[in-house]
Amino acid sequence: xxxxxxxxxxxxIMIGIVLVFLKNHIRVQRALSxxxxxxxxxxxxxxxxxxxxxxxxxxxxxGWLPPYGISFVADSFAILLVLIASIVTLICxxxxxxxxxxxxxxxxxxxxxxxxxxxxxxxxxxxxxxNLFVCFEVMLLASYALIALGGNKKQxxxxxxxxxxxxxxxxxxxxxxxxxxxxxxxxxxxxLSVRVAEEGQDALLTTISLLFxxxxxxxxxxxxxxxxxxxxxxxxxxxxxxxxxxxxKVGIYALIRMxxxxxxxxxxxxxxLIEGMSVVTIIAGCLGAIAYKDLRQVVAYNVVIGVGFVxxxxxxATDSSxxxxxxxxxxxxxxxxxxxxxxxxxxxxxxxxxxxxMSGLIRHYPxxxxxxxxxxxxxxxxxxxxxxxxxxxxxxxxxxxxxYVVLAIAFFSSVVVLYSLLRxxxxxxxxxxxxxxxxxKPLPKGQLIxxxxxxxxxxxxxxxxEGFSSFVEDATKTIVNPEIYIQAVLEK
Amino acid sequence: METMMILLIxxxxxxxxxxxxxxxxxxxxxxxxxxxxxxxxxxLTIAGVKKGNVPLLKEAESPYTDALPQALILTxxxxxxxxxxxxxxxxxRIYQTxxxxxxxxxxxxxxx
Numbered sequence: 001x002x003x004x005x006x007x008x009x010x011x012x013i014m015i016g017i018v019l020v021f022l023k024n025h026i027r028v029q030r031a032l033s034x035x036x037x038x039x040x041x042x043x044x045x046x047x048x049x050x051x052x053x054x055x056x057x058x059x060x061x062x063g064w065l066p067p068y069g070i071s072f073v074a075d076s077f078a079i080l081l082v083l084i085a086s087i088v089t090l091i092c093x094x095x096x097x098x099x100x101x102x103x104x105x106x107x108x109x110x111x112x113x114x115x116x117x118x119x120x121x122x123x124x125x126x127x128x129x130x131n132l133f134v135c136f137e138v139m140l141l142a143s144y145a146l147i148a149l150g151g152n153k154k155q156x157x158x159x160x161x162x163x164x165x166x167x168x169x170x171x172x173x174x175x176x177x178x179x180x181x182x183x184x185x186x187x188x189x190x191x192l193s194v195r196v197a198e199e200g201q202d203a204l205l206t207t208i209s210l211l212f213x214x215x216x217x218x219x220x221x222x223x224x225x226x227x228x229x230x231x232x233x234x235x236x237x238x239x240x241x242x243x244x245x246x247x248x249k250v251g252i253y254a255l256i257r258m259x260x261x262x263x264x265x266x267x268x269x270x271x272x273l274i275e276g277m278s279v280v281t282i283i284a285g286c287l288g289a290i291a292y293k294d295l296r297q298v299v300a301y302n303v304v305i306g307v308g309f310v311x312x313x314x315x316x317a318t319d320s321s322x323x324x325x326x327x328x329x330x331x332x333x334x335x336x337x338x339x340x341x342x343x344x345x346x347x348x349x350x351x352x353x354x355x356x357x358m359s360g361l362i363r364h365y366p367x368x369x370x371x372x373x374x375x376x377x378x379x380x381x382x383x384x385x386x387x388x389x390x391x392x393x394x395x396x397x398x399x400x401x402x403x404y405v406v407l408a409i410a411f412f413s414s415v416v417v418l419y420s421l422l423r424x425x426x427x428x429x430x431x432x433x434x435x436x437x438x439x440x441k442p443l444p445k446g447q448l449i450x451x452x453x454x455x456x457x458x459x460x461x462x463x464x465x466e467g468f469s470s471f472v473e474d475a476t477k478t479i480v481n482p483e484i485y486i487q488a489v490l491e492k
Numbered sequence: 493m494e495t496m497m498i499l500l501i502x503x504x505x506x507x508x509x510x511x512x513x514x515x516x517x518x519x520x521x522x523x524x525x526x527x528x529x530x531x532x533x534x535x536l537t538i539a540g541v542k543k544g545n546v547p548l549l550k551e552a553e554s555p556y557t558d559a560l561p562q563a564l565i566l567t568x569x570x571x572x573x574x575x576x577x578x579x580x581x582x583x584x585r586i587y588q589t590x591x592x593x594x595x596x597x598x599x600x601x602x603x604x
Binding site for chain 1: 561
């Protein structure tokens, strides 16, 4: 019982509400949102240390003991993701200062970002599945506003599709919840796990689990990613980076949570299905990443490939593959944010959206060009950057499960990622420039530094993987042994 | 009673599906609103309708009706209200900028 557990949800909401009243004080808004994110990073580090020392923490709201009340559960997996999400949001906010423009800043940009991060953190930490739905909606409502902010024609058009798809997904979520409550009579995730184990996962429960699979697959962009490239390519760069880094990851987190904690009894149905879906997702993502010349489409399909890769680890569900999924999830949040920021900056500098109409950026912006190189090899999984550890562990898990075809596809996708970005690198970053020295558009420091910070993060996560390993191992232990989580939640 | 409710839910879902499949933006939004009503009824029905007394511990006799579905529905109604309001404003803005409320013309140009 520790009030610190709820802070990642409460702090951004409180500050967000305060910021609504400071509409025209942009400097105050910037400073407050920066401080909020810094404090969230600090809180999550403290929570991580506490969990290491004394096990999973929980907070029962209103003193209602589980399974009757809503509780927040802080285990290593959730808090690691809260930590990375806070770091990524902090960096995207710094990027936004110099890129988003005063008009956006006065239209409640910072409050919406804070509300969204509150929803994201809440989804990571909640121990109640209906509360997960509510946190999803908090996050989504803020993201609806963020994607439509600015109000140009294309943005509004794509945001309408995004909203309607998500409304439908939320509807399925509610239907699944209704059936789940009808069959098991509880909504607490740990208690659900106990009840499913008691009753045995029969055909009805498996069907309900598949309904959840559809819902979370839609949010994560697993197989049902048709909405993703359109909606992720319209908002301003900083917002697109936040979306690419955080929103799909929440869906992935929910999938991992549900299918390791509650519905883990019938892997021959659910997990095989997840595996198949992730294989198709990766193949389709690879095709998309190669097919398009519009940079934002290339990046959006790279997000899709990342989703497929993480969920392969869940599909085979061995110890090492799940550990790999956690590593890769953390890596993917950082690397995708970096990729989105870099690509947004490229489009901003050249005024072109297609990479075959750019060339020679490295002549004018040498550091920027090499940062693109870093994100490229990080996504391809080359050490010492962060993609390596996750890929190797997922690969190991796939070998243990003897799914060699899947393994081949997984590692072939790395080559495709490398190819799709190397193409951009050779064309847009290398090559001769048509703009003479001195005529180039200046690259603001405020946009270069955030990308540099993310590069440091991906290097730190890859090079210092050993330092993170105790946290990740603890997270894996909890995921692999649901009893630890159940005991922590249901003990008096 | 439950059977009637389930039939009603079925009708609502079919109406909503019909509306959502149309090309008109407003019809689609109305469809999502009806869809949310259907699921609220589903939550109410699935937990059992009128199984006991009002759940006021000292003022009514047991057995009590489960009060949780009502709480869930209340939350879901608030959320769907907010989302519907947002989508309606969005649709209005799209009508202002694109001069269209037809999904056919909101497809977006083909990517090269």
